[in-house]
Amino acid sequence: MxxxxxxxxxxxxxxxxxxxxxxxxxxxxxxxxxxxxxxxxxxxxxxxxxxxxxxxxxxxxxxxxxxxxxxxxxxxxEDDTAWDIYDKFVDGYFNMRKQVKEQPELPADPHSIIQALLEASNDDHETLVQVNDRVTDLEENAPLSTGEYNYISKRINQRVSQYAKDLGGDLTSKQRGQLFKDINNGVKTIAGIDTRTQLRNRHYKDVIEFINDWEPSTVTKTVIRQMSLNLEQPA
Structure with missing residues:
Protein backbone atom coordinates (compact mmCIF):
# COMPACT_ATOMS: atom_id res chain seq x y z
CA MET A 1 0.00 0.00 0.00
CA GLU A 78 -3.56 6.55 17.09
CA ASP A 79 -6.57 7.51 15.02
CA ASP A 80 -9.95 5.81 15.29
CA THR A 81 -9.52 4.00 11.98
CA ALA A 82 -6.26 2.39 13.16
CA TRP A 83 -7.93 1.17 16.35
CA ASP A 84 -10.93 -0.19 14.45
CA ILE A 85 -8.72 -2.12 12.03
CA TYR A 86 -6.43 -3.30 14.82
CA ASP A 87 -9.42 -4.53 16.85
CA LYS A 88 -10.54 -6.48 13.81
CA PHE A 89 -7.11 -8.06 13.54
CA VAL A 90 -7.08 -9.04 17.21
CA ASP A 91 -10.56 -10.55 17.09
CA GLY A 92 -9.80 -12.29 13.83
CA TYR A 93 -6.45 -13.58 15.10
CA PHE A 94 -7.97 -15.49 18.01
CA ASN A 95 -10.88 -16.71 15.91
CA MET A 96 -8.52 -18.07 13.28
CA ARG A 97 -6.26 -19.70 15.90
CA LYS A 98 -9.30 -21.64 17.05
CA GLN A 99 -10.09 -22.65 13.48
CA VAL A 100 -6.49 -23.74 12.82
CA LYS A 101 -6.92 -26.63 15.25
CA GLU A 102 -9.90 -27.83 13.25
CA GLN A 103 -8.56 -26.93 9.79
CA PRO A 104 -4.81 -27.55 9.48
CA GLU A 105 -4.64 -25.90 6.05
CA LEU A 106 -5.20 -22.47 7.67
CA PRO A 107 -2.07 -20.42 8.60
CA ALA A 108 -0.85 -20.85 12.15
CA ASP A 109 1.78 -18.15 12.63
CA PRO A 110 0.70 -14.61 13.58
CA HIS A 111 2.18 -12.95 10.48
CA SER A 112 0.37 -15.28 8.07
CA ILE A 113 -2.87 -14.83 10.00
CA ILE A 114 -2.52 -11.04 9.87
CA GLN A 115 -1.83 -11.26 6.15
CA ALA A 116 -4.94 -13.41 5.63
CA LEU A 117 -6.97 -10.93 7.65
CA LEU A 118 -5.69 -8.04 5.55
CA GLU A 119 -6.71 -9.84 2.40
CA ALA A 120 -10.16 -10.44 3.87
CA SER A 121 -10.26 -6.81 4.97
CA ASN A 122 -9.53 -5.71 1.40
CA ASP A 123 -12.46 -7.83 0.19
CA ASP A 124 -14.69 -6.29 2.86
CA HIS A 125 -13.51 -2.82 1.85
CA GLU A 126 -14.34 -3.45 -1.80
CA THR A 127 -17.78 -4.70 -0.81
CA LEU A 128 -18.30 -1.66 1.41
CA VAL A 129 -17.28 0.65 -1.43
CA GLN A 130 -19.76 -1.08 -3.75
CA VAL A 131 -22.53 -0.73 -1.16
CA ASN A 132 -21.68 2.93 -0.59
CA ASP A 133 -21.70 3.56 -4.33
CA ARG A 134 -25.08 1.84 -4.59
CA VAL A 135 -26.51 3.90 -1.71
CA THR A 136 -25.16 7.09 -3.28
CA ASP A 137 -26.66 6.12 -6.62
CA LEU A 138 -30.05 5.49 -5.03
CA GLU A 139 -29.93 8.80 -3.16
CA GLU A 140 -28.92 10.80 -6.22
CA ASN A 141 -31.58 9.17 -8.40
CA ALA A 142 -34.39 9.51 -5.87
CA PRO A 143 -37.26 11.78 -7.05
CA LEU A 144 -37.38 15.27 -5.62
CA SER A 145 -39.46 15.74 -2.51
CA THR A 146 -42.70 17.67 -2.86
CA GLY A 147 -41.10 20.62 -1.09
CA GLU A 148 -38.11 20.70 -3.44
CA TYR A 149 -40.28 20.36 -6.54
CA ASN A 150 -42.57 23.15 -5.35
CA TYR A 151 -39.58 25.36 -4.56
CA ILE A 152 -38.28 24.97 -8.12
CA SER A 153 -41.71 25.94 -9.46
CA LYS A 154 -41.81 28.92 -7.10
CA ARG A 155 -38.34 30.11 -8.18
CA ILE A 156 -39.33 29.80 -11.86
CA ASN A 157 -42.41 31.97 -11.27
CA GLN A 158 -40.32 34.50 -9.34
CA ARG A 159 -37.65 34.74 -12.06
CA VAL A 160 -40.23 35.17 -14.84
CA SER A 161 -42.08 37.81 -12.80
CA GLN A 162 -38.83 39.64 -12.08
CA TYR A 163 -37.85 39.68 -15.74
CA ALA A 164 -41.31 40.87 -16.74
CA LYS A 165 -41.04 43.62 -14.13
CA ASP A 166 -37.66 44.68 -15.53
CA LEU A 167 -39.34 45.07 -18.94
CA GLY A 168 -42.05 47.27 -17.50
CA GLY A 169 -44.41 44.62 -16.16
CA ASP A 170 -47.01 45.00 -18.94
CA LEU A 171 -46.36 41.73 -20.76
CA THR A 172 -49.28 39.79 -22.17
CA SER A 173 -50.02 36.21 -21.13
CA LYS A 174 -48.56 35.01 -24.46
CA GLN A 175 -45.33 36.90 -23.84
CA ARG A 176 -45.10 35.49 -20.32
CA GLY A 177 -45.77 32.07 -21.84
CA GLN A 178 -42.67 32.52 -24.01
CA LEU A 179 -40.60 33.29 -20.89
CA PHE A 180 -41.93 30.22 -19.05
CA LYS A 181 -41.23 28.09 -22.13
CA ASP A 182 -37.66 29.41 -22.28
CA ILE A 183 -36.79 28.82 -18.62
CA ASN A 184 -38.48 25.41 -18.51
CA ASN A 185 -36.61 24.29 -21.63
CA GLY A 186 -33.40 25.43 -19.93
CA VAL A 187 -34.19 23.38 -16.83
CA LYS A 188 -34.84 20.28 -18.92
CA THR A 189 -31.63 20.80 -20.90
CA ILE A 190 -29.52 21.27 -17.77
CA ALA A 191 -30.96 18.10 -16.20
CA GLY A 192 -31.07 16.10 -19.44
CA ILE A 193 -34.75 15.23 -19.02
CA ASP A 194 -37.94 15.48 -21.07
CA THR A 195 -40.33 16.68 -18.35
CA ARG A 196 -39.86 18.40 -14.99
CA THR A 197 -41.43 15.43 -13.22
CA GLN A 198 -38.26 13.49 -14.11
CA LEU A 199 -36.10 15.74 -11.93
CA ARG A 200 -33.98 13.84 -9.39
CA ASN A 201 -31.95 14.77 -6.33
CA ARG A 202 -28.74 14.96 -8.36
CA HIS A 203 -30.30 17.70 -10.54
CA TYR A 204 -31.52 19.94 -7.74
CA LYS A 205 -28.43 22.07 -7.10
CA ASP A 206 -27.63 22.65 -10.78
CA VAL A 207 -31.24 23.49 -11.59
CA ILE A 208 -31.54 26.03 -8.77
CA GLU A 209 -28.27 27.68 -9.82
CA PHE A 210 -29.51 27.84 -13.42
CA ILE A 211 -32.82 29.41 -12.40
CA ASN A 212 -31.06 31.99 -10.22
CA ASP A 213 -28.81 33.00 -13.14
CA TRP A 214 -31.42 32.61 -15.90
CA GLU A 215 -31.83 35.13 -18.70
CA PRO A 216 -34.10 34.51 -21.72
CA SER A 217 -32.37 33.49 -24.92
CA THR A 218 -31.93 35.97 -27.76
CA VAL A 219 -34.63 34.15 -29.72
CA THR A 220 -37.14 34.48 -26.87
CA LYS A 221 -36.32 38.17 -26.39
CA THR A 222 -36.81 38.76 -30.12
CA VAL A 223 -40.17 36.94 -30.15
CA ILE A 224 -41.40 39.02 -27.18
CA ARG A 225 -40.25 42.22 -28.86
CA GLN A 226 -42.04 41.28 -32.08
CA MET A 227 -45.22 40.58 -30.10
CA SER A 228 -45.00 44.05 -28.56
CA LEU A 229 -44.56 45.63 -31.99
CA ASN A 230 -47.60 43.78 -33.32
CA LEU A 231 -49.69 45.08 -30.42
CA GLU A 232 -48.61 48.65 -31.17
CA GLN A 233 -49.62 48.48 -34.85
CA PRO A 234 -53.07 49.98 -35.58
CA ALA A 235 -55.79 47.54 -36.55
Missing part, protein backbone atom coordinates in the same frame (compact mmCIF):
# COMPACT_ATOMS: atom_id res chain seq x y z
CA UNK A 2 1.32 3.44 -0.91
CA UNK A 3 1.44 6.02 1.90
CA UNK A 4 -0.78 8.15 -0.30
CA UNK A 5 -3.53 5.48 -0.17
CA UNK A 6 -3.05 4.81 3.55
CA UNK A 7 -3.54 8.54 4.22
CA UNK A 8 -6.88 8.45 2.40
CA UNK A 9 -8.06 5.46 4.45
CA UNK A 10 -7.18 7.23 7.72
CA UNK A 11 -8.52 10.62 6.64
CA UNK A 12 -5.20 12.42 6.91
CA UNK A 13 -2.37 13.59 4.65
CA UNK A 14 0.77 11.85 3.39
CA UNK A 15 3.00 14.15 5.47
CA UNK A 16 1.45 12.88 8.71
CA UNK A 17 1.85 9.22 7.73
CA UNK A 18 5.44 9.80 6.55
CA UNK A 19 6.29 11.51 9.85
CA UNK A 20 5.00 8.52 11.81
CA UNK A 21 7.09 6.20 9.67
CA UNK A 22 10.22 8.36 9.98
CA UNK A 23 9.93 8.55 13.78
CA UNK A 24 9.77 4.75 13.92
CA UNK A 25 11.88 3.93 10.86
CA UNK A 26 14.01 1.39 12.72
CA UNK A 27 10.89 -0.74 13.34
CA UNK A 28 10.28 -1.29 9.62
CA UNK A 29 12.43 -3.82 7.77
CA UNK A 30 13.54 -2.64 4.34
CA UNK A 31 12.37 -4.92 1.57
CA UNK A 32 10.00 -6.77 3.89
CA UNK A 33 7.89 -4.12 5.62
CA UNK A 34 8.70 -1.10 3.51
CA UNK A 35 10.29 0.04 0.28
CA UNK A 36 11.25 3.59 -0.68
CA UNK A 37 10.34 3.89 -4.35
CA UNK A 38 12.71 6.83 -4.76
CA UNK A 39 15.86 4.84 -3.94
CA UNK A 40 18.17 4.19 -6.87
CA UNK A 41 17.94 0.41 -6.66
CA UNK A 42 14.18 0.35 -7.23
CA UNK A 43 13.12 -0.05 -10.85
CA UNK A 44 9.61 1.36 -11.08
CA UNK A 45 7.89 4.00 -13.18
CA UNK A 46 6.26 6.26 -10.64
CA UNK A 47 4.44 8.20 -13.33
CA UNK A 48 2.55 4.99 -14.14
CA UNK A 49 1.23 4.97 -10.57
CA UNK A 50 -0.50 8.33 -10.65
CA UNK A 51 2.45 10.53 -9.62
CA UNK A 52 3.25 13.70 -11.51
CA UNK A 53 6.89 14.57 -12.15
CA UNK A 54 6.52 17.55 -9.81
CA UNK A 55 5.27 15.27 -7.00
CA UNK A 56 8.16 12.88 -7.56
CA UNK A 57 10.71 15.71 -7.46
CA UNK A 58 9.24 17.29 -4.30
CA UNK A 59 8.96 14.05 -2.33
CA UNK A 60 11.91 13.04 -0.17
CA UNK A 61 10.48 9.52 0.17
CA UNK A 62 7.70 7.63 -1.58
CA UNK A 63 7.02 4.69 0.70
CA UNK A 64 5.32 1.45 -0.26
CA UNK A 65 4.28 -0.72 2.70
CA UNK A 66 3.66 -4.44 2.61
CA UNK A 67 0.74 -5.93 4.51
CA UNK A 68 3.23 -6.71 7.29
CA UNK A 69 4.45 -3.13 7.27
CA UNK A 70 0.92 -1.75 7.38
CA UNK A 71 0.07 -3.94 10.36
CA UNK A 72 3.09 -2.39 12.17
CA UNK A 73 1.97 1.11 11.18
CA UNK A 74 -1.41 0.46 12.78
CA UNK A 75 0.34 0.09 16.15
CA UNK A 76 1.94 3.52 15.66
CA UNK A 77 -1.08 5.47 14.42
Missing amino acids: LVRDIAKIHGTDTRTINQNIERNRNRFKDGTDIIDLKTNNIVITLSDNGFTQNQINRSKHIYLLSERGYSKLLKIL
Whole structure:
Protein backbone atom coordinates (compact mmCIF):
# COMPACT_ATOMS: atom_id res chain seq x y z
CA MET A 1 0.00 0.00 0.00
CA LEU A 2 1.32 3.44 -0.91
CA VAL A 3 1.44 6.02 1.90
CA ARG A 4 -0.78 8.15 -0.30
CA ASP A 5 -3.53 5.48 -0.17
CA ILE A 6 -3.05 4.81 3.55
CA ALA A 7 -3.54 8.54 4.22
CA LYS A 8 -6.88 8.45 2.40
CA ILE A 9 -8.06 5.46 4.45
CA HIS A 10 -7.18 7.23 7.72
CA GLY A 11 -8.52 10.62 6.64
CA THR A 12 -5.20 12.42 6.91
CA ASP A 13 -2.37 13.59 4.65
CA THR A 14 0.77 11.85 3.39
CA ARG A 15 3.00 14.15 5.47
CA THR A 16 1.45 12.88 8.71
CA ILE A 17 1.85 9.22 7.73
CA ASN A 18 5.44 9.80 6.55
CA GLN A 19 6.29 11.51 9.85
CA ASN A 20 5.00 8.52 11.81
CA ILE A 21 7.09 6.20 9.67
CA GLU A 22 10.22 8.36 9.98
CA ARG A 23 9.93 8.55 13.78
CA ASN A 24 9.77 4.75 13.92
CA ARG A 25 11.88 3.93 10.86
CA ASN A 26 14.01 1.39 12.72
CA ARG A 27 10.89 -0.74 13.34
CA PHE A 28 10.28 -1.29 9.62
CA LYS A 29 12.43 -3.82 7.77
CA ASP A 30 13.54 -2.64 4.34
CA GLY A 31 12.37 -4.92 1.57
CA THR A 32 10.00 -6.77 3.89
CA ASP A 33 7.89 -4.12 5.62
CA ILE A 34 8.70 -1.10 3.51
CA ILE A 35 10.29 0.04 0.28
CA ASP A 36 11.25 3.59 -0.68
CA LEU A 37 10.34 3.89 -4.35
CA LYS A 38 12.71 6.83 -4.76
CA THR A 39 15.86 4.84 -3.94
CA ASN A 40 18.17 4.19 -6.87
CA ASN A 41 17.94 0.41 -6.66
CA ILE A 42 14.18 0.35 -7.23
CA VAL A 43 13.12 -0.05 -10.85
CA ILE A 44 9.61 1.36 -11.08
CA THR A 45 7.89 4.00 -13.18
CA LEU A 46 6.26 6.26 -10.64
CA SER A 47 4.44 8.20 -13.33
CA ASP A 48 2.55 4.99 -14.14
CA ASN A 49 1.23 4.97 -10.57
CA GLY A 50 -0.50 8.33 -10.65
CA PHE A 51 2.45 10.53 -9.62
CA THR A 52 3.25 13.70 -11.51
CA GLN A 53 6.89 14.57 -12.15
CA ASN A 54 6.52 17.55 -9.81
CA GLN A 55 5.27 15.27 -7.00
CA ILE A 56 8.16 12.88 -7.56
CA ASN A 57 10.71 15.71 -7.46
CA ARG A 58 9.24 17.29 -4.30
CA SER A 59 8.96 14.05 -2.33
CA LYS A 60 11.91 13.04 -0.17
CA HIS A 61 10.48 9.52 0.17
CA ILE A 62 7.70 7.63 -1.58
CA TYR A 63 7.02 4.69 0.70
CA LEU A 64 5.32 1.45 -0.26
CA LEU A 65 4.28 -0.72 2.70
CA SER A 66 3.66 -4.44 2.61
CA GLU A 67 0.74 -5.93 4.51
CA ARG A 68 3.23 -6.71 7.29
CA GLY A 69 4.45 -3.13 7.27
CA TYR A 70 0.92 -1.75 7.38
CA SER A 71 0.07 -3.94 10.36
CA LYS A 72 3.09 -2.39 12.17
CA LEU A 73 1.97 1.11 11.18
CA LEU A 74 -1.41 0.46 12.78
CA LYS A 75 0.34 0.09 16.15
CA ILE A 76 1.94 3.52 15.66
CA LEU A 77 -1.08 5.47 14.42
CA GLU A 78 -3.56 6.55 17.09
CA ASP A 79 -6.57 7.51 15.02
CA ASP A 80 -9.95 5.81 15.29
CA THR A 81 -9.52 4.00 11.98
CA ALA A 82 -6.26 2.39 13.16
CA TRP A 83 -7.93 1.17 16.35
CA ASP A 84 -10.93 -0.19 14.45
CA ILE A 85 -8.72 -2.12 12.03
CA TYR A 86 -6.43 -3.30 14.82
CA ASP A 87 -9.42 -4.53 16.85
CA LYS A 88 -10.54 -6.48 13.81
CA PHE A 89 -7.11 -8.06 13.54
CA VAL A 90 -7.08 -9.04 17.21
CA ASP A 91 -10.56 -10.55 17.09
CA GLY A 92 -9.80 -12.29 13.83
CA TYR A 93 -6.45 -13.58 15.10
CA PHE A 94 -7.97 -15.49 18.01
CA ASN A 95 -10.88 -16.71 15.91
CA MET A 96 -8.52 -18.07 13.28
CA ARG A 97 -6.26 -19.70 15.90
CA LYS A 98 -9.30 -21.64 17.05
CA GLN A 99 -10.09 -22.65 13.48
CA VAL A 100 -6.49 -23.74 12.82
CA LYS A 101 -6.92 -26.63 15.25
CA GLU A 102 -9.90 -27.83 13.25
CA GLN A 103 -8.56 -26.93 9.79
CA PRO A 104 -4.81 -27.55 9.48
CA GLU A 105 -4.64 -25.90 6.05
CA LEU A 106 -5.20 -22.47 7.67
CA PRO A 107 -2.07 -20.42 8.60
CA ALA A 108 -0.85 -20.85 12.15
CA ASP A 109 1.78 -18.15 12.63
CA PRO A 110 0.70 -14.61 13.58
CA HIS A 111 2.18 -12.95 10.48
CA SER A 112 0.37 -15.28 8.07
CA ILE A 113 -2.87 -14.83 10.00
CA ILE A 114 -2.52 -11.04 9.87
CA GLN A 115 -1.83 -11.26 6.15
CA ALA A 116 -4.94 -13.41 5.63
CA LEU A 117 -6.97 -10.93 7.65
CA LEU A 118 -5.69 -8.04 5.55
CA GLU A 119 -6.71 -9.84 2.40
CA ALA A 120 -10.16 -10.44 3.87
CA SER A 121 -10.26 -6.81 4.97
CA ASN A 122 -9.53 -5.71 1.40
CA ASP A 123 -12.46 -7.83 0.19
CA ASP A 124 -14.69 -6.29 2.86
CA HIS A 125 -13.51 -2.82 1.85
CA GLU A 126 -14.34 -3.45 -1.80
CA THR A 127 -17.78 -4.70 -0.81
CA LEU A 128 -18.30 -1.66 1.41
CA VAL A 129 -17.28 0.65 -1.43
CA GLN A 130 -19.76 -1.08 -3.75
CA VAL A 131 -22.53 -0.73 -1.16
CA ASN A 132 -21.68 2.93 -0.59
CA ASP A 133 -21.70 3.56 -4.33
CA ARG A 134 -25.08 1.84 -4.59
CA VAL A 135 -26.51 3.90 -1.71
CA THR A 136 -25.16 7.09 -3.28
CA ASP A 137 -26.66 6.12 -6.62
CA LEU A 138 -30.05 5.49 -5.03
CA GLU A 139 -29.93 8.80 -3.16
CA GLU A 140 -28.92 10.80 -6.22
CA ASN A 141 -31.58 9.17 -8.40
CA ALA A 142 -34.39 9.51 -5.87
CA PRO A 143 -37.26 11.78 -7.05
CA LEU A 144 -37.38 15.27 -5.62
CA SER A 145 -39.46 15.74 -2.51
CA THR A 146 -42.70 17.67 -2.86
CA GLY A 147 -41.10 20.62 -1.09
CA GLU A 148 -38.11 20.70 -3.44
CA TYR A 149 -40.28 20.36 -6.54
CA ASN A 150 -42.57 23.15 -5.35
CA TYR A 151 -39.58 25.36 -4.56
CA ILE A 152 -38.28 24.97 -8.12
CA SER A 153 -41.71 25.94 -9.46
CA LYS A 154 -41.81 28.92 -7.10
CA ARG A 155 -38.34 30.11 -8.18
CA ILE A 156 -39.33 29.80 -11.86
CA ASN A 157 -42.41 31.97 -11.27
CA GLN A 158 -40.32 34.50 -9.34
CA ARG A 159 -37.65 34.74 -12.06
CA VAL A 160 -40.23 35.17 -14.84
CA SER A 161 -42.08 37.81 -12.80
CA GLN A 162 -38.83 39.64 -12.08
CA TYR A 163 -37.85 39.68 -15.74
CA ALA A 164 -41.31 40.87 -16.74
CA LYS A 165 -41.04 43.62 -14.13
CA ASP A 166 -37.66 44.68 -15.53
CA LEU A 167 -39.34 45.07 -18.94
CA GLY A 168 -42.05 47.27 -17.50
CA GLY A 169 -44.41 44.62 -16.16
CA ASP A 170 -47.01 45.00 -18.94
CA LEU A 171 -46.36 41.73 -20.76
CA THR A 172 -49.28 39.79 -22.17
CA SER A 173 -50.02 36.21 -21.13
CA LYS A 174 -48.56 35.01 -24.46
CA GLN A 175 -45.33 36.90 -23.84
CA ARG A 176 -45.10 35.49 -20.32
CA GLY A 177 -45.77 32.07 -21.84
CA GLN A 178 -42.67 32.52 -24.01
CA LEU A 179 -40.60 33.29 -20.89
CA PHE A 180 -41.93 30.22 -19.05
CA LYS A 181 -41.23 28.09 -22.13
CA ASP A 182 -37.66 29.41 -22.28
CA ILE A 183 -36.79 28.82 -18.62
CA ASN A 184 -38.48 25.41 -18.51
CA ASN A 185 -36.61 24.29 -21.63
CA GLY A 186 -33.40 25.43 -19.93
CA VAL A 187 -34.19 23.38 -16.83
CA LYS A 188 -34.84 20.28 -18.92
CA THR A 189 -31.63 20.80 -20.90
CA ILE A 190 -29.52 21.27 -17.77
CA ALA A 191 -30.96 18.10 -16.20
CA GLY A 192 -31.07 16.10 -19.44
CA ILE A 193 -34.75 15.23 -19.02
CA ASP A 194 -37.94 15.48 -21.07
CA THR A 195 -40.33 16.68 -18.35
CA ARG A 196 -39.86 18.40 -14.99
CA THR A 197 -41.43 15.43 -13.22
CA GLN A 198 -38.26 13.49 -14.11
CA LEU A 199 -36.10 15.74 -11.93
CA ARG A 200 -33.98 13.84 -9.39
CA ASN A 201 -31.95 14.77 -6.33
CA ARG A 202 -28.74 14.96 -8.36
CA HIS A 203 -30.30 17.70 -10.54
CA TYR A 204 -31.52 19.94 -7.74
CA LYS A 205 -28.43 22.07 -7.10
CA ASP A 206 -27.63 22.65 -10.78
CA VAL A 207 -31.24 23.49 -11.59
CA ILE A 208 -31.54 26.03 -8.77
CA GLU A 209 -28.27 27.68 -9.82
CA PHE A 210 -29.51 27.84 -13.42
CA ILE A 211 -32.82 29.41 -12.40
CA ASN A 212 -31.06 31.99 -10.22
CA ASP A 213 -28.81 33.00 -13.14
CA TRP A 214 -31.42 32.61 -15.90
CA GLU A 215 -31.83 35.13 -18.70
CA PRO A 216 -34.10 34.51 -21.72
CA SER A 217 -32.37 33.49 -24.92
CA THR A 218 -31.93 35.97 -27.76
CA VAL A 219 -34.63 34.15 -29.72
CA THR A 220 -37.14 34.48 -26.87
CA LYS A 221 -36.32 38.17 -26.39
CA THR A 222 -36.81 38.76 -30.12
CA VAL A 223 -40.17 36.94 -30.15
CA ILE A 224 -41.40 39.02 -27.18
CA ARG A 225 -40.25 42.22 -28.86
CA GLN A 226 -42.04 41.28 -32.08
CA MET A 227 -45.22 40.58 -30.10
CA SER A 228 -45.00 44.05 -28.56
CA LEU A 229 -44.56 45.63 -31.99
CA ASN A 230 -47.60 43.78 -33.32
CA LEU A 231 -49.69 45.08 -30.42
CA GLU A 232 -48.61 48.65 -31.17
CA GLN A 233 -49.62 48.48 -34.85
CA PRO A 234 -53.07 49.98 -35.58
CA ALA A 235 -55.79 47.54 -36.55
